[in-house]
Amino acid sequence: MTCRKIAIASIFTALLVSAALLRAQVEEPRPIIFAFDVDISLSDKAAMKLKMQRESIVVSAVYSGAPKPIEEKRAEEIGMIDLGVENVEVVGAEGMVRVTGTKIDIKRLDWMKGPVMLNVNVFSGRHASGDNILACDFFDGKLSSAVKRPVKLHCSLITEGEKTRHKD
Incomplete structure (x- = not known):
């Protein structure tokens, strides 16, 4: 040759x-990326009370998705496949919180059709008081939306009576 x-x-x-x-x-x-950021802002009163009580903030992320017809028996009470929950506890101050998504059971993705859904709630750590003292906005939507840009959630004290908002 x-x-x-x-x-x-x-x-x-x-x-x-x-x-x-x-x-x-x-x-x-x-590949599905499960990590995302939450940008928490606080009312002045909430910031002051959290600081005075040395209270933490918990960001709770619940991952789920719609089941394939053949996997409906695996769905939880509300009809969704539970992929897992990740709670991140941080110092009680406003700022960015990273949720890593490392608690997710990725084997369950095979049971799903459609996108991974995400529900994010924020509440006080309940160390200084047995009750939650925060009223916070919440996120309920596609994980892909939360991954693209930080989820902005505002919190105030429950006693302030501010209306919380659904973010998606």
Whole structure:
């Protein structure tokens, strides 16, 4: 075989490998990213009370999804597949909180159809008092929306009577 034929064969082989890799990338589903950020803001009164009581804030993330018809028997009471819950407790001050998504049971994704859904609630850590003292906005929507940009949730004291808002 001449050098020219070897070079052509090498180029042809490289093109075949590249085409196979591109085809595999297109056919492979993109991995689901479960981590997201929550940007918590506090009313002045809530910030002051949390600081005075040295109380923490808990961000609770519940992951779920709709079952495939064949997997409906695995659904919980509300008809969804439970993927897991992650609670992140932080110092009682406003700021960014990272939810890693490491508590998720990824084997259950095979039981689902459609997108992964996410519900995020925020409440006080209940160390200084047995009761939650915060009224906070909440997120209820697609995980993909929360991954794109931080979820902005505002909290006030329950006693302030501020209306909470649904974010999605």
